[in-house]
Amino acid sequence: MREEHELNQNKAPIYEALQKFRQMRVVPFDVPGHKRGRGNPELTEFLGERCISIDVNSMKPLDNLCHPISVIREAEELAADAFGAAHAFLMVGGTTSSVQTMVLSVCKRGDKIILPRNVHRSVINALVLCGAIPVYVNPEVNHHLGISLGMKREQVAKAIAEHPDAVAVLVNNPTYYGICSDLKAIVKMAHDAGMYCLADEAHGTHFYFGEDMPVSAMEAGADMASVSMHKSGGSLTQSSLLLVGPNIQEGHVRKIINLTQTTSGSYLLMSSLDISRRNLALRGRKVFRQVSSMAAYAREEINAVGGYYAFGSELINGDSVFDFDPTKLSVHTRDIGLAGIEVYDLLRDEYDIQIEFGDIGNILAYLSIGDRPQELERLVSALAEIRRRYQTDSSGLMNQEYIDPEVVMSPQEAFYAETISVPIGSSAGCICSEFVMCYPPGIPILAPGEKITEDILEYIKYAKEKGCSMTGPEDPEIEYINILKEDDHGTLV
Known part of the structure; x- marks a missing residue:
């Protein structure tokens, strides 16, 4: 039986174990091959010996991220306590991996999930992986600012009523611009309908520690939340937390995480989560x-x-x-x-x-x-x-950040369908099979399974001319785009 630990937020168990390990001066006949930096002096000089010396592999004294039973487990328990969750998972694949785990944990092929269209690409990537069907609640738009807002209660209620077989509702909390939906009401609507509520809380770490902040996902009763500790929480880039509520089976989520997350978890990232959680709990x-x-x-x-x-x-x-x-x-x-x-x-x-x-x-x-x-x-x-x-005349500037998509088929169907590459300027009316987005923020302008329209093409051209960093398509110049192939009768192959 696992020994119970007293939850003391002054502790940082991974950091403490690494400090102890550093003092032991263990001779390394394991990976990584730089052997505490000796084999790569340029890297050691660049990052520093103290950093390189704790870039180590999993071993008994340091636990294992795939199946934690000691210091990593204790760090997760402390994180769960600090964030008010039933359990917390340390994630080293960024919040992308946290978001994908949320979707994959509750959705399987053919399941419906209700969500706003202005989600991060990681959400739609998860739909490509599991074959779930998106039911989009197109957000209201502030036309002066040109930004999409949150999910209206009425829209969510309508989507739930029209799709009572959906398994989950996903909410951005907050959006990149700081906009929050009525999360408590949406959680209640989802639960009343027998659905899970998932929160992409990439930009909301501070909601758990600040004063006069919007409600956090765990406080609102959400079932799962993805939290980018590296954004506002101070940990190293690519480190994140996945929080779950009491209605989610911890063991099942761990199995889902282990489908895609590395078996060589970085102790630099994990220790940064551990130290940052302690910092926020004590001083946040x-x-x-x-x-x-x-x-x-x-x-x-x-x-x-x-x-x-x-x-x-x-x-x-x-x-x-x-x-x-x-x-x-x-x-x-x-x-x-x-x-x-x-x-x-x-x-x-x-x-x-x-x-x-x-x-x-x-x-x-x-x-x-x-x-x-x-x-x-x-x-x-x-x-x-x-x-x-x-400053110059603003006439002629585009003012719309968000264009409602026309969804023709599921992201998975379109992503794996037979495709051809065509000049993007002649693709209007075709069905896209890949992503096109500005990064950041990484919200797709086009996603697999959506119809390409003249408005969308105009937006992409304008964004490129203004210097937005465009990502997604196979063609790095985005002169060509992959579309679904049709036969001679206009039927999708």
């Missing part, structure tokens, strides 16, 4: 109070510049914008005659400021635990100077 409330305060100050200063619109809680309408993430610094740029991606490029190339992303009409400066007020002052000053130097 104070830290995120400061982050929210900095974001509020920055919004006020940017709006005082004129031309820009740093939007916030004034968007709340009780439904499609049920709440707003106070740490998000989302700024509408179109009114100064510049696309968001153009401001993004100017900030980086001329002011040495790297923000999270710029799209057709907005930018996002991601604020979190490592930001300082003086750097925000620099951002505000740069935006003011960009307006002074580059």
Whole structure:
């Protein structure tokens, strides 16, 4: 019988085990082959000996991520306690792997899942893998900002009523821009209909620790939530948490995780999750109070510049914008005659400021635990100077970020169908078999199984011209696109 551990948030069991292991000076006749850095001096010089010395393989004193029974298990228990979950899984494949695990844990081939179309590509990737059928709730759009909002309660209720055989409802909580749906109401609707509720909470780590934050997925009663600790939680890139509620069988989820996650879990990533969880549990409330305060100050200063619109809680309408993430610094740029991606490029190339992303009409400066007020002052000053130097007529700029898709078949059917490559400019009316998206944020403009329309082609062309980083298709230049093949009678092969 496994020994029970007292849940003390001051502990960091993986970090402590690695510290102990470092002191043992064990001779390595195992992988990795750099042998604590001795075999790769350039890498050791670049990353540092202290880092390389704990880039180790699974062994008895350090547990095993595929089947944790000691220090990793204890770290997961502490994470679950800190986040108010029944269980937590340490994930080293990014929140992509967490999201895919959520979908694969509750859906099988032919099952329906209700979700907004403005999901991250990882959700649709999961549908390609398992063969589930998406039932899209197309989000309401703020036409001035050109952004999609949350899922309206009425829309979710309608989708549940029309598809009572769906197995789950998936919610973005929050969106990249900080928009939150009425998560508690959606959870209740899903549970009342016998469905699971899953939350893509990639941008909501701080909801669990900050004050006056939107409700977290676990507090709202969601069954599973994917949390990007590396985004606002301070852990290393690619590290994430998967949280589950009491209605989900832990052992089943572990089996799903082990279908795709590496058997060589990185102890650098796992220890960063362990240390970051401890930091948030002990200091998160104070830290995120400061982050929210900095974001509020920055919004006020940017709006005082004129031309820009740093939007916030004034968007709340009780439904499609049920709440707003106070740490998000989302700024509408179109009114100064510049696309968001153009401001993004100017900030980086001329002011040495790297923000999270710029799209057709907005930018996002991601604020979190490592930001300082003086750097925000620099951002505000740069935006003011960009307006002074580059402001122009805004007529002719595209103002729509989201185009409702026309879904013809399931992502899995389209992805694995026989395809041909055609010039993208002549693909209107065809059915797409691959993804096209701007990254970040990684929300598909086109996904497998959707009809290509002239509006979508215009959007893709415009985004490319403005300098958006386009990803997805086999053709890296996105001059060609893969579509489903038809026979001589126009029937899909």
